[in-house]
Amino acid sequence: MKQETIDKIRKFTEDRDWDQFHSPANLAKSIVIEAAELLECFQWSDEGYDLQHVKEELADVMVYSQNLLDKLGLDADEIINMKMTMNEAKYPVDKAKGKSDKYDQL
Numbered sequence: 001m002k003q004e005t006i007d008k009i010r011k012f013t014e015d016r017d018w019d020q021f022h023s024p025a026n027l028a029k030s031i032v033i034e035a036a037e038l039l040e041c042f043q044w045s046d047e048g049y050d051l052q053h054v055k056e057e058l059a060d061v062m063v064y065s066q067n068l069l070d071k072l073g074l075d076a077d078e079i080i081n082m083k084m085t086m087n088e089a090k091y092p093v094d095k096a097k098g099k100s101d102k103y104d105q106l
Contacts, residue, residue, distance in 0.1 A: 027068040034060040
């Protein structure tokens with residue numbers, strides 16, 4: 001995410017004094033709630049979804065995720081790269097390519 005976007009999220013929260021409501025647990029709950037609303041966009045059709053609604057719900061997930069990163073003092077690039085390194089070890093290309101099997105089934 002661009003720094004300008006991160007700063008906009010932070011300012012939005014700060015201007016409204018909402019950080020007081022942003023405990024890690026509350027933010028995690030909010031991420032799950034918004035992810036469920038994103039999933040609801042596809043509830044009855046894998047193809048007949050409203051892209052604008054999908055974008056709005058996905059943005060909500062990402063905003064709450066950035067708030068949680070801030071609350072926990074984490075860097076998105078750092079934790080994503082850490083997890084990708086773990087995933088690369090769990091799902092080596094030669095075993096996982098073209099398969100949807102879980103890592104312990106490869």
